[in-house]
Amino acid sequence: MKRRVVVTGIGLVTPLAVGLTPTWESLIAGKSGVGPITRFDAAGYPSQIAAEVKDFDVEAFFDKKQAKNLDLFVRYGVAAADLAWQDSGLSITDENREQVGVITGCGMGGLPTIEEYNQVVVERGPRKITPFFIPRVIPNMVSGQISIRLGCKGPNLSQTTACAAGTHAVGEAFRHIAYGDCDAMITGGAESVICPLTVGGFAAMKALSTRNDDPEAASRPFDQDRDGFVIGEGSGMLVLEELEAARKRKARIYAEVIGFGMSSDASHITAPPEDGEGAIRCMRMALRDARVNPEEVSYINAHGTSTSLNDRCETRAIKAVFGEHAYKLAVSSTKSMTGHLLGAAGGIEAAFTVLALYHSLIPPTINLDQPSPECDLDYVPKTARQQRLEVALSNSFGFGGTNGVLVFRRFA
Numbered sequence: 001m002k003r004r005v006v007v008t009g010i011g012l013v014t015p016l017a018v019g020l021t022p023t024w025e026s027l028i029a030g031k032s033g034v035g036p037i038t039r040f041d042a043a044g045y046p047s048q049i050a051a052e053v054k055d056f057d058v059e060a061f062f063d064k065k066q067a068k069n070l071d072l073f074v075r076y077g078v079a080a081a082d083l084a085w086q087d088s089g090l091s092i093t094d095e096n097r098e099q100v101g102v103i104t105g106c107g108m109g110g111l112p113t114i115e116e117y118n119q120v121v122v123e124r125g126p127r128k129i130t131p132f133f134i135p136r137v138i139p140n141m142v143s144g145q146i147s148i149r150l151g152c153k154g155p156n157l158s159q160t161t162a163c164a165a166g167t168h169a170v171g172e173a174f175r176h177i178a179y180g181d182c183d184a185m186i187t188g189g190a191e192s193v194i195c196p197l198t199v200g201g202f203a204a205m206k207a208l209s210t211r212n213d214d215p216e217a218a219s220r221p222f223d224q225d226r227d228g229f230v231i232g233e234g235s236g237m238l239v240l241e242e243l244e245a246a247r248k249r250k251a252r253i254y255a256e257v258i259g260f261g262m263s264s265d266a267s268h269i270t271a272p273p274e275d276g277e278g279a280i281r282c283m284r285m286a287l288r289d290a291r292v293n294p295e296e297v298s299y300i301n302a303h304g305t306s307t308s309l310n311d312r313c314e315t316r317a318i319k320a321v322f323g324e325h326a327y328k329l330a331v332s333s334t335k336s337m338t339g340h341l342l343g344a345a346g347g348i349e350a351a352f353t354v355l356a357l358y359h360s361l362i363p364p365t366i367n368l369d370q371p372s373p374e375c376d377l378d379y380v381p382k383t384a385r386q387q388r389l390e391v392a393l394s395n396s397f398g399f400g401g402t403n404g405v406l407v408f409r410r411f412a
Helices: 020-028 064-068 072-088 111-124 133-137 141-150 162-178 196-204 243-248 277-290 308-328 342-359
Strands: 005-013 100-105 156-159 184-191 234-242 255-264 299-301 330-332 391-398 402-410
Touching (some): 005 020, 005 342, 072 184, 072 234, 111 196, 133 141, 141 184, 162 255, 162 342, 162 391, 184 342, 277 308, 277 402, 299 342, 342 391
Antiparallel strands (some): 255 402
16 A cells, blocks of 8 residues: 655746746746846857856855866756755654655756866867866755765655656655655756757757747747747756655645656657557556546646647647536646756646645746637736636656656645
8 A cells, every 4th residue: 555645845947037036936926037048158158048047156055166076957947855854854864764765857967067067178179177077967966965974774756758757756756655665855956057968959849939038928829929938947846855754844735746647659769649548548547646636626736838849739628528527627838937947847846736736826927918719727927816726737748758757635
């Protein structure tokens, strides 16, 4: 019999703000975190906009020497984990540290550092490579650094499954607790790859929005004028605990994790099948794992990338799974405000889904001026909605045809 798992801590480093409360307040107010790229001169690129993290105080989390040897995605992930751990009030001691683990997701790792040191090698030779180069770039260094920093000696893993990585990390952490491998997990996703190679690569695929003259309106999921996603960065981390352990220490409980599903499209390296078949199976698997009927679900935090193909296929998948109930669901894409955080998306969107349940408040889909004809569900356009929610899903779908869905329940 599976043990029950609850969320007791949330940490957020996002394009909207650093910290849980300011991020949530900005999200509910419908603010956009998108603006012109400042990390490099993007004048020659088709897409010149991004959702960058702003006002991140490195010295609030690291000393200067330590920060110098960490890629930005690791800084964001460790900072979000710190915030989540502090929010949870969980003490990690010699008595329990072997029962506390870390599982994080990251899609691309330290690509900006790879760019930097490729130039160093070309211009100055291999002897100028820092010994910290490899530890700065490998994707699992987020989970490794968190474990070292907090003294967590339980399972330590990193999921690298493109844009589903954060969701897969939370789902695997949920299962490790549910099946008794450990009692608590710090989990989520981290990503920071706003650099020439990434922006140029996605631009070559024609995946990015080129609405450079109106950045805040560029990410517009489900809208007929959407023209691609906006690249974002940041981290979202959760503390998950076994229910009775959380109750014993009188922890605040945000929500319960009740289901997780994974599937593969086995179809195409970047494009989902038109009928959304892989997403359909994934949502059904997650609902079956959660032991809830489709009619019990009241909200879906959609993958909702603002690309023509994803938004259309995800809408079709939701209709296939939920039937007529699909038109009674609230479905919103918070990527309309945060941009697409790639491997970190599932972490922050799981947090947003949990907060929606906790506050009975649904984040909006901003910039939805005129829904695409095939996108005809209730996408909570422009304005947040006060509504009591019982069960909610968080969807993530990634390149390679990998899918992940989490199911959360309001904790009463």
